Amino acid sequence: MKYVDEFRNPVEARRLGEHLARRMALPELQSRRPVRIMEVCGGHTHTIFRYGLEALLPEGIELIHGPGCPVCVLPPERIDDCLTLAEQHDVILTTFGDAMRVPGSRGSLLQARARGADIRTVYSPLDALQVARDNPDRKVVFFALGFETTMPGTAITLQQAVEEGIANFYLFCHHVTIVPILKALLDDPFMQVDAFIGPGHVSMVIGMTPYTFIADQYRKPVVVAGFEPLDILQSIVMVLEQLREGRTEVENQYIRVVSRDGNRQALQAVADVFALRARSSWRGLGEIERSGVGLKPAYAAFDAERLLVAPSVRRAEPVDCRCSEVLKGQLHPRQCPLFGRACTPEHPRGALMVSSEGACAACHQYQGRG
Amino acid sequence: MVLGGLAMRRLIEEVFLATFDTPELASMEDQARLPLGDVIASGDRLAFTTDSYVIDPLEFPGGNIGALAVNGTVNDLAVGGASPLYLSCGFIIEEGLPLEQLRRIVEAMRDAAEQAEVRIVTGDTKVVPHGKGDKLFINTSGIGVIAPGVELAAHRCRPGDRVIVSGTVGDHGAAVLQAREDLALEGGLLSDCRSLSGLVRDMLSTGADIRAMRDATRGGVAAVVHEFSSASGRAIRLFEDRLPVRPEVRGVCEILGLDALHFANEGKLVAVVAAAQANWLVARMRQHPAGRDACVIGEVLPDVSVQVRLRTLMGGERLLDLPVGELLPRIC
Numbered sequence: 001m002k003y004v005d006e007f008r009n010p011v012e013a014r015r016l017g018e019h020l021a022r023r024m025a026l027p028e029l030q031s032r033r034p035v036r037i038m039e040v041c042g043g044h045t046h047t048i049f050r051y052g053l054e055a056l057l058p059e060g061i062e063l064i065h066g067p068g069c070p071v072c073v074l075p076p077e078r079i080d081d082c083l084t085l086a087e088q089h090d091v092i093l094t095t096f097g098d099a100m101r102v103p104g105s106r107g108s109l110l111q112a113r114a115r116g117a118d119i120r121t122v123y124s125p126l127d128a129l130q131v132a133r134d135n136p137d138r139k140v141v142f143f144a145l146g147f148e149t150t151m152p153g154t155a156i157t158l159q160q161a162v163e164e165g166i167a168n169f170y171l172f173c174h175h176v177t178i179v180p181i182l183k184a185l186l187d188d189p190f191m192q193v194d195a196f197i198g199p200g201h202v203s204m205v206i207g208m209t210p211y212t213f214i215a216d217q218y219r220k221p222v223v224v225a226g227f228e229p230l231d232i233l234q235s236i237v238m239v240l241e242q243l244r245e246g247r248t249e250v251e252n253q254y255i256r257v258v259s260r261d262g263n264r265q266a267l268q269a270v271a272d273v274f275a276l277r278a279r280s281s282w283r284g285l286g287e288i289e290r291s292g293v294g295l296k297p298a299y300a301a302f303d304a305e306r307l308l309v310a311p312s313v314r315r316a317e318p319v320d321c322r323c324s325e326v327l328k329g330q331l332h333p334r335q336c337p338l339f340g341r342a343c344t345p346e347h348p349r350g351a352l353m354v355s356s357e358g359a360c361a362a363c364h365q366y367q368g369r370g
Numbered sequence: 371m372v373l374g375g376l377a378m379r380r381l382i383e384e385v386f387l388a389t390f391d392t393p394e395l396a397s398m399e400d401q402a403r404l405p406l407g408d409v410i411a412s413g414d415r416l417a418f419t420t421d422s423y424v425i426d427p428l429e430f431p432g433g434n435i436g437a438l439a440v441n442g443t444v445n446d447l448a449v450g451g452a453s454p455l456y457l458s459c460g461f462i463i464e465e466g467l468p469l470e471q472l473r474r475i476v477e478a479m480r481d482a483a484e485q486a487e488v489r490i491v492t493g494d495t496k497v498v499p500h501g502k503g504d505k506l507f508i509n510t511s512g513i514g515v516i517a518p519g520v521e522l523a524a525h526r527c528r529p530g531d532r533v534i535v536s537g538t539v540g541d542h543g544a545a546v547l548q549a550r551e552d553l554a555l556e557g558g559l560l561s562d563c564r565s566l567s568g569l570v571r572d573m574l575s576t577g578a579d580i581r582a583m584r585d586a587t588r589g590g591v592a593a594v595v596h597e598f599s600s601a602s603g604r605a606i607r608l609f610e611d612r613l614p615v616r617p618e619v620r621g622v623c624e625i626l627g628l629d630a631l632h633f634a635n636e637g638k639l640v641a642v643v644a645a646a647q648a649n650w651l652v653a654r655m656r657q658h659p660a661g662r663d664a665c666v667i668g669e670v671l672p673d674v675s676v677q678v679r680l681r682t683l684m685g686g687e688r689l690l691d692l693p694v695g696e697l698l699p700r701i702c
Contacts, residue, residue, distance in 0.1 A: 001621070014685065049688065053686060229684050
């Protein structure tokens, strides 16, 4: 399979692993051990565990699994709101498959569907719009979630709904943005990360420039990377080169997809439809200012929040949950006392156990509880 | 389609009896009467199994619910080492199902039964009002005979044994997903729905020490290998680079973030065999059309542990999990 198999070449992977070992033996890097590198994106976390990449890394390199799984950080009250919407008899709720298992305080969408709510998984917001066309006498709500990766798709779908005058289509919007969350982590005094592997798909949309503050103000290297095993290994090589030479720059490993300025058309659609909210809440991390978007007033007629009598209030997270320490690199998933016991993929207690891209769920799925 | 005695009788005669055309059915008695002589001549134990078939959509590339209902039950008998002899079939039809579609499905059952050399000897039909069923449900039960000395059981797996799959993995699951969700992917995704009884007969005739066999339906190859590990108490290792997966099935997996090892198959079996006999058994399997892509994909480990490990393409090792409930695609 083109553009896939080339990046899964085991011989090349071993070669890169050996190269990393030689680099880590150099005195200028030996003194920095352990080098802690955070992969921001859940897709990267998934690749690392799926291919067992950590086994190829030399001693002295630690991967910290970051906050970039949009499903994991979905706060329970937003799921509760979706349940309230889906329970209205004239509503069809549509969303991505990943959102179906996320627990709210009254269970998941999957459980609500089993109780009879009309909830359908779609592969694209455009499929949700088609459901609206096919069911003119029902209100069709699309639960939109994700980082900048999925924002343009939602925006373009909404523009299309306006153009066609589809009045029974609504958006329940929980899109979030990557930069504020990175800034919040960097400002945390307990944060222990030396460099970042930047998110590939988000960067395809927003480009490279939004990360320059990490290199300039926080003096940490950033390498935007693709999602195949060799992409990740090569980006680690690039991170080590920066550390060795004392550079802090934003570099692009994923040149076959990401350009410096991102995708202008996509960004335009996003700017047309969405406006920053004052604050948004994140499972495991609390409220973060200007970290999520809602619909602009011009699109208010399509906002599913209008269909809610009152949005659910934020609930306190379980006190014994230590997701935020895992996210900051202070704790390995296995060191959490809940891991594999009170918190499992079937019954997640913390954010990182929710989706297979969360650090704890990936660790549990691919390395077991023991 | 209407309810009512006369219409029902016509339905049975026109569609079912005309298509199946076996003397047991044609006699229209309340039960099939089966000569014991045939049974006793071919083995010393009966195998008896039942399964109900519900699938959306009813027809998919490479098969339909009828072919599935025959092959599924035939395969459940075959992987126990039994020669399938007789099937029953029960239909629950929702009012409004097009007669043409029902006919196509029943014809597929007839063809599948012919191919598997099994006879449909008794049946039942119910029509339920519109909204009280989902178009069509089929139940089939099957009787087969096991020859003396054939002992296939999952607990017999031993350290060092090899794990064999009879062909490409995940074809049925991917084809049904494509048909159901209209993924608009190009390339011919086809279900692998077929009988395994001929292949199993050939495998048994080699005299190889086959410890266990299962058909890899729901839950896929991953689920079967977990069953082997669980029953034998030994860890099992699979090798990612040896798994036969069609490029178009891989495409579906890549796009949706799913694993072909978790996809259902309807014409593939997984067998465990003594190491020394693995290669020639595979060579023999490849001579049968249902085993053309057979290969060794793993081994039983000495570790006393219920666990399936996967040696990844990259040379790392990880656990191969069982899917949690229904397979859901990932967004990024």
